[in-house]
Amino acid sequence: MSAYSVTEPSKTSKWAAALLVTLYTVITLLPLVWIISTSFKTGPDSISYPPKVFFDPTVEGYVNLFTTRTRPAVSELEALPPPEGLMEEIARRQGTIITGPSRFGERFMNSVIIGFGSTALSIILGTLAAYAFSRFKVPLKDDLLFFILSTRMMPPIAVAIPIYLMYRELGLSDTHLGMILLYTAVNISLAVWLLKGFIDEIPREYEEAALIDGYTRFQAFRKVVLPQAATGIASTAIFCLIFAWNEYAFAVLLTSGNAQTAPPFIPTIIGVGGQDWPAVAAGATLFLLPVMIFTILLRKHLLRGITFGAVRK
Amino acid sequence: MAEVTLSHLSKSFGATKALQDVTMTIPSGAFVVLLGPTGAGKTTTLRLIAGLDKPDSGDVRIAGTSVLQDTPAQRDVAMVFQQYSLYPHLTVRDNLAFPLRSPMIAMPEAQIARRVAEVAEVLRIPHKLDNKATALSGGEMQRVSIGRALVRNPRIYLMDEPLSSLDAKLRADLRIELKRIHHDLAATFLYVTHDQIEAMTMATHVGVLDHGKLVQFGTPREIYENPVSTYVASRLGQPHINLLPAQAFPGAPANAAQIGLRPEHIHVGEGQPATIQRVEHLGDQTRLHLSLGPHSLITLTEPHTLLKPGQTLNIRPQNPLWFDAQGNRIPSPRI
Numbered sequence: 204m205s206a207y208s209v210t211e212p213s214k215t216s217k218w219a220a221a222l223l224v225t226l227y228t229v230i231t232l233l234p235l236v237w238i239i240s241t242s243f244k245t246g247p248d249s250i251s252y253p254p255k256v257f258f259d260p261t262v263e264g265y266v267n268l269f270t271t272r273t274r275p276a277v278s279e280l281e282a283l284p285p286p287e288g289l290m291e292e293i294a295r296r297q298g299t300i301i302t303g304p305s306r307f308g309e310r311f312m313n314s315v316i317i318g319f320g321s322t323a324l325s326i327i328l329g330t331l332a333a334y335a336f337s338r339f340k341v342p343l344k345d346d347l348l349f350f351i352l353s354t355r356m357m358p359p360i361a362v363a364i365p366i367y368l369m370y371r372e373l374g375l376s377d378t379h380l381g382m383i384l385l386y387t388a389v390n391i392s393l394a395v396w397l398l399k400g401f402i403d404e405i406p407r408e409y410e411e412a413a414l415i416d417g418y419t420r421f422q423a424f425r426k427v428v429l430p431q432a433a434t435g436i437a438s439t440a441i442f443c444l445i446f447a448w449n450e451y452a453f454a455v456l457l458t459s460g461n462a463q464t465a466p467p468f469i470p471t472i473i474g475v476g477g478q479d480w481p482a483v484a485a486g487a488t489l490f491l492l493p494v495m496i497f498t499i500l501l502r503k504h505l506l507r508g509i510t511f512g513a514v515r516k
Numbered sequence: 517m518a519e520v521t522l523s524h525l526s527k528s529f530g531a532t533k534a535l536q537d538v539t540m541t542i543p544s545g546a547f548v549v550l551l552g553p554t555g556a557g558k559t560t561t562l563r564l565i566a567g568l569d570k571p572d573s574g575d576v577r578i579a580g581t582s583v584l585q586d587t588p589a590q591r592d593v594a595m596v597f598q599q600y601s602l603y604p605h606l607t608v609r610d611n612l613a614f615p616l617r618s619p620m621i622a623m624p625e626a627q628i629a630r631r632v633a634e635v636a637e638v639l640r641i642p643h644k645l646d647n648k649a650t651a652l653s654g655g656e657m658q659r660v661s662i663g664r665a666l667v668r669n670p671r672i673y674l675m676d677e678p679l680s681s682l683d684a685k686l687r688a689d690l691r692i693e694l695k696r697i698h699h700d701l702a703a704t705f706l707y708v709t710h711d712q713i714e715a716m717t718m719a720t721h722v723g724v725l726d727h728g729k730l731v732q733f734g735t736p737r738e739i740y741e742n743p744v745s746t747y748v749a750s751r752l753g754q755p756h757i758n759l760l761p762a763q764a765f766p767g768a769p770a771n772a773a774q775i776g777l778r779p780e781h782i783h784v785g786e787g788q789p790a791t792i793q794r795v796e797h798l799g800d801q802t803r804l805h806l807s808l809g810p811h812s813l814i815t816l817t818e819p820h821t822l823l824k825p826g827q828t829l830n831i832r833p834q835n836p837l838w839f840d841a842q843g844n845r846i847p848s849p850r851i
Binding site for chain 1 (some may be wrong): 566567568576587588589593594595599601603604605614615618620621664686
């Protein structure tokens, strides 16, 4: 291996690359580490200065996240019977008693329903549309594709007011269906374009062989095209989910009592019983998990890359 | 097994006329080979019969019924593509079972397993059954793709140069195997090839296509011995037919422009002097490259010939083929 090898980078550039990657990793992960560690701190620890790197972990934040509490007078508190259960005990330690569950669980479920619902719908519609655009003679195909893409040329929030008025008229405001439709509408252009690229790569010969082998076009699509488009579907699904999961502006505007998702809810925790940063951090930590798990589950498909075809070119 | 009839079939792709007014009957149980250079319309013919493309005009009938409105699945045909098109996400076993699991056939799994094992045996791939289709060599892929047709018992087998990427030994074996299947099952085949041996040994009928037109249809012997044009004559014959100006030899008919000489049309021992340019020993035969005045021609001689380059032979035509200025055959006067 000579110093001038074309394919082998030099030691210096390897070190520089490693340094850059490490730096990038630290910068990206630091906020996450901060949030996750804060979620396990006590209230005073979370705002101590200088920040505590080593601390006694507690799940106070998580208890506070899932409950509503009151702070009775000290004499009242001492008069109470001993706490029942771990949650009550942790609340009591902070000088509070639990009065009921918070709405976080409900909001989190709303996020799950709306996020995954709109992702599934975007993928189903996107795959079918992309297949049609890829395989059939669609009149005005190029114009239609451009039109679909053009829906992404402005920030979605630019149409917030028309959508707000429309949703109010249609009774879709603050409903799960309304939010699923809205996020699907935003995601579908990305889904169609991404998936069309992936399906274009799958040679038609496979479907033709399946048609002759006794399958209908739809069956051929399901048995031959879909398995080979898995990589594209997985990556598109992750993009769609990330958008729908993190979306904040429309969620604030269009949801309140019923279909509110987690992003607009988490900041409201701050107001309950002072600035409860550990509870906010606990909410943010739990909020991270579904997308992370989803991505890890689909990682296999992402890494597999484009399949090597068995079609002779 | 069924008779397949093409009547006045035409198909264009943009400005390219892929097929023009092709009429042909593939009798039930026949083995029809289509010959022609690239772009002659061979693959288009297969695709129209299979239902992958719709003709611009004309009709395709299978067993007497028009199938133009039928989907490929309803037509009950099997096709081996020139590109193997194995399903890359399936194992070899599942590739072979794929047609049998289709809603059209829906064979019980036990029977499928038996059928797949039989075909794998014939194609000598039983040890590859659990491999992914993508983990095969080119020749193995082609065998699996032939196998995917052979597991079925369709009304017609359509094959697009199925043996083209196999080595010589396997090609010879599979040729015999296909012929055996044709014979045992009385199956109907429409088979595209460039290979003369495949055409001559397997075909009951040969169709020659030229720019989308069917120029001659007949038995391999007819096509070989009685070609209607220089084009057809050039399709078959190893070595290639020698085409010389008619005046190269005496006795040409009045309107003849070209004389066609296959090796068996060249009588050695009398006639005009020709110089040996090159001697090619091919093992089972020896080719002589001759020059006759300004013209060169190739003929055959016995394998162990002692002839050397530079020597002179006397040759004369023996029952040659005569063609007019357009390359069409004209009746031969006997010489």
